[in-house]
Amino acid sequence: MAVKVSTVSNPNIKYISSHAIYTSCLCDVNNYFWDIQVIANTALQGKAEVVPAKDICPNDENIFPVTSYIGTATQKIFVS
Numbered sequence: 520m521a522v523k524v525s526t527v528s529n530p531n532i533k534y535i536s537s538h539a540i541y542t543s544c545l546c547d548v549n550n551y552f553w554d555i556q557v558i559a560n561t562a563l564q565g566k567a568e569v570v571p572a573k574d575i576c577p578n579d580e581n582i583f584p585v586t587s588y589i590g591t592a593t594q595k596i597f598v599s
Contacts, residue, residue, distance in 0.1 A: 520545045521572040524565065526553055527591075531561035544576035557596050564593045 525540040526532075535554040543549050555563070569588045 521570050521575040523568045523570045524551050525568075527564040527566060529561055529563070531559045532557055532563065542570060542575060544572060546576060557598055560595075560597050562593050562595050564591055566591050 521542060521544050523540060523542045526538070528538070533556040535556055539551075539553060541549075541551050567590050
């Protein structure tokens with residue numbers, strides 16, 4: 520099973536390098552980073568979506584049918 524991880528666009532957040540979208544196999548623990556600059560109090564919202572594992576996961580990894588799961592997490596950012 521694979522996951523696509525991204526952040527939701529927000530006019531108060533400037534992405535320094537790029538507004539990256541990551542796709543990886545769920546067989547490993549992964550960390551994802553976005554280099555951002557915030558101009559006002561706002562919320563950073565991340566999104567994870569289950570996607571087909573074809574050509575992403577190792578060949579010996581169990582492949583599960585794709586569901587339509589999408590989850591989000593929000594973290595408030597305060598500018599002082």
